[in-house]
Amino acid sequence: xxxxxxxxxxxxxxxxxxxxxxxxxxxxxxxxxxxxxxxxxxxxxxxxxxxxxxxxxxxxxxxxxxxxxxxxxxxxxxxxxxxxxxxxxxxxxxxxxxxxxxxxxxxxxxxxxxxxxxxxxxxxxxxxxxxxxxxxxxxxxxxxxxxxxxxxxxxxxxxxxxxxxxxxxxxxxxxxxxxxxxxxxxxxxxxxxxxxxxxxxxxxxxxxxxxxxxxxxxxxxxxxxxxxxxxxxxxxxxxxxxxxxxxxxxxxxxxxxxxxxxxxxxxxxxxxxxxxxxxxxxxxxxxxxxxxxxxxxxxxxxxxxxxxxxxxxxxxxxx
Amino acid sequence: xxxxxxxxxxxxxxxxxxxxxxxxxxxxxxxxxxxxxxxxxxxxxxxxxxxxxxxxxxxxxxxxxxxxxxxxxxxxxxxxxxxxxxxxxxxxxxxxxxxxxxxxxxxxxxxxxxxxxxxxxxxxxxxxxxxxxxxxxxxxxxxxxxxxxxxxxxxxxxxxxxxxxxxxxxxxxxxxxxxxxxxxxxxxxxxxxxxxxxxxxxxxxxxxxxxxxxxxxxxxxxxxxxxxxxxxxxxxxxxxxxxxxxxxxxxxxxxxxxxxxxxxxxxxx
Numbered sequence: 333x334x335x336x337x338x339x340x341x342x343x344x345x346x347x348x349x350x351x352x353x354x355x356x357x358x359x360x361x362x363x364x365x366x367x368x369x370x371x372x373x374x375x376x377x378x379x380x381x382x383x384x385x386x387x388x389x390x391x392x393x394x395x396x397x398x399x400x401x402x403x404x405x406x407x408x409x410x411x412x413x414x415x416x417x418x419x420x421x422x423x424x425x426x427x428x429x430x431x432x433x434x435x436x437x438x439x440x441x442x443x444x445x446x447x448x449x450x451x452x453x454x455x456x457x458x459x460x461x462x463x464x465x466x467x468x469x470x471x472x473x474x475x476x477x478x479x480x481x482x483x484x485x486x487x488x489x490x491x492x493x494x495x496x497x498x499x500x501x502x503x504x505x506x507x508x509x510x511x512x513x514x515x516x517x518x519x520x521x522x523x524x525x526x527x528x529x530x531x532x533x534x535x536x537x538x539x540x541x542x543x544x545x546x547x548x549x550x551x552x553x554x555x556x557x558x559x560x561x562x563x564x565x566x567x568x569x570x571x572x573x574x575x576x577x578x579x580x581x582x583x584x585x586x587x588x589x590x591x592x593x594x595x596x597x598x599x600x601x602x603x604x605x606x607x608x609x610x611x612x613x614x615x616x617x618x619x620x621x622x623x624x625x626x627x628x629x630x631x632x633x634x635x636x637x638x639x640x641x642x643x644x645x646x647x648x649x650x651x
Numbered sequence: 652x653x654x655x656x657x658x659x660x661x662x663x664x665x666x667x668x669x670x671x672x673x674x675x676x677x678x679x680x681x682x683x684x685x686x687x688x689x690x691x692x693x694x695x696x697x698x699x700x701x702x703x704x705x706x707x708x709x710x711x712x713x714x715x716x717x718x719x720x721x722x723x724x725x726x727x728x729x730x731x732x733x734x735x736x737x738x739x740x741x742x743x744x745x746x747x748x749x750x751x752x753x754x755x756x757x758x759x760x761x762x763x764x765x766x767x768x769x770x771x772x773x774x775x776x777x778x779x780x781x782x783x784x785x786x787x788x789x790x791x792x793x794x795x796x797x798x799x800x801x802x803x804x805x806x807x808x809x810x811x812x813x814x815x816x817x818x819x820x821x822x823x824x825x826x827x828x829x830x831x832x833x834x835x836x837x838x839x840x841x842x843x844x845x846x847x848x849x850x851x852x853x854x855x856x857x858x859x860x861x862x863x864x865x866x867x868x869x870x871x872x873x874x875x876x877x878x879x880x881x882x883x884x885x886x887x888x889x890x891x892x893x894x895x896x897x898x899x900x901x902x903x904x905x906x907x908x909x910x911x912x913x914x915x916x917x918x919x920x
Contacts, residue, residue: 387913410753415751419743422745441752442753485748
């Protein structure tokens with residue numbers, strides 16, 4: 333049995349106008365899998381997680397979590413899920429300590445026996461190096477520490493399926509890595525299926541068994557992180573060490589034969605089939621425009637794949 | 652450097668904008684100010700001891716008012732406890748987590764109100780004891796038991812009303828003026844400080860619709876031997892009917908708000 337199934341999910345918000353946040357999304361997640369939802373801001377990831385966590389009703393289509401229909405059997409779904417939303421800053425009782433907060437949430441809202449709740453809390457806190465924070469008041473924690481409390485809260489009742497909306501937000505790289513590694517081991521040990529949204533490509537590579545890429549509410553890719561990366565690794569990249577060039581110059585670079593796409597963040601990146609061919613012509617264009625910059629051929633990364641998908645260069649394909 | 656006059660003008664503009672943005676709240680701000688005027692007028696009348704004797708059959712205004720104030724701490728919690736909790740959860744984002752947990756929303760609200768009422772009782776006990784001490788000439792053990800039973804029943808009925816108000820918070824978000832309006836209405840129309848018998852007939856009818864009125868009237872009847880608003884049997888029946896009626900309305904309100912929340916999301920309803 334799959335842990336999560338989505339079939340033709342559509343979600344429309346009706347305010348002054350109808351906004352379609354999800355458009356015919358279908359996929360399955362196997363039991364015990366760590367599944368990542370990727371996509372730019374406003375792509376529909378959080379809406380999808382909220383539907384699966386019974387916070388929203390789909391406009392069309394249906395979804396199941398642990399075999400239960402998220403709309404018709406919401407109480408059963410709620411018994412088997414864990415949830416960590418994005419708003420971790422104020423999402424617990426300020427004047428209670430971390431220990432008191434977690435004890436309350438696990439016992440009162442999740443019906444975990446008090447003794448079990450305390451044991452699990454101690455264990456998880458020790459594993460992620462958080463034991464010395466348990467006595468601190470929630471309000472006295474840093475943003476990253478608050479995020480950790482919210483993640484612990486989501487798993488300490490050992491749910492069958494856990495939804496984490498940007499779990500490593502606000503975490504420093506070392507803590508993020510430690511938490512990922514713990515979560516992966518903990519999920520495997522307890523048979524927990526994890527469904528997370530993220531923008532962190534490192535998280536995707538280290539944590540996720542499979543990912544789905546969503547843009548404008550549509551599923552654009554589903555497969556493993558390696559397959560995702562492979563979708564652009566068939567291409568090569570020429571990198572120019574400047575964040576932007578004049579629009580006319582960028583347009584000239586885009587029409588160099590073999591260049592299929594251009595992205596710009598910290599540097600300009602030209603996606604092409606033969607980087608050596610494009611490199612020569614790129615240098616000519618830059619030289620003609622009097623631009624001096626470091627130019628080279630680089631290996632594509634997951635972030636390149638992300639950029640290509642965001643820019644709409646790929647169409648939906650089940651790998 | 653910004654001009655102080657402009658800062659003042661812009662601050663007034665900002666406040667007006669905020670005040671008028673939430674229409675229901677704005678309307679209740681106006682209504683509350685009108686009600687305060689009327690309330691003060693009635694309050695002045697109640698200090699006339701002979702009028703108190705004519706209406707409730709007792710001149711013990713000290714016990715009358717202290718029991719009313721002691722009652723107020725419970726009613727505040729019963730009515731606004733859950734609404735305040737939801738407002739906090741809504742602004743902190745905690746409500747998302749709460750709503751993914753496996754329990755009845757209705758019972759979540761009611762149990763939180765009950766928890767707050769326990770807390771409120773601790774603070775109301777000294778005041779209640781003082782009120783009972785001032786009524787010692789008419790006090791009996793059975794009177795205390797029956798009076799407190801009536802008070803408890805009316806607080807439970809009020810908690811149902813509080814559940815409806817908690818749903819209002821989810822729907823309208825900015826409801827402070829609505830709270831103020833009802834707080835004052837409850838104080839003035841239910842006999843907390845001014846005998847209900849003093850009110851004009853129309854306002855008396857509104858008072859009878861609120862569970863607080865009969866709870867407090869029964870408490871005073873059993874403790875102070877005051878003249879009840881209507882026959883004791885009718886008051887008990889009215890309290891029970893209000894408990895059932897408001898209970899059903901509260902369940903419907905929670906079911907409605909849950910449906911609305913699932914359509915548009917908790918933060919957008």
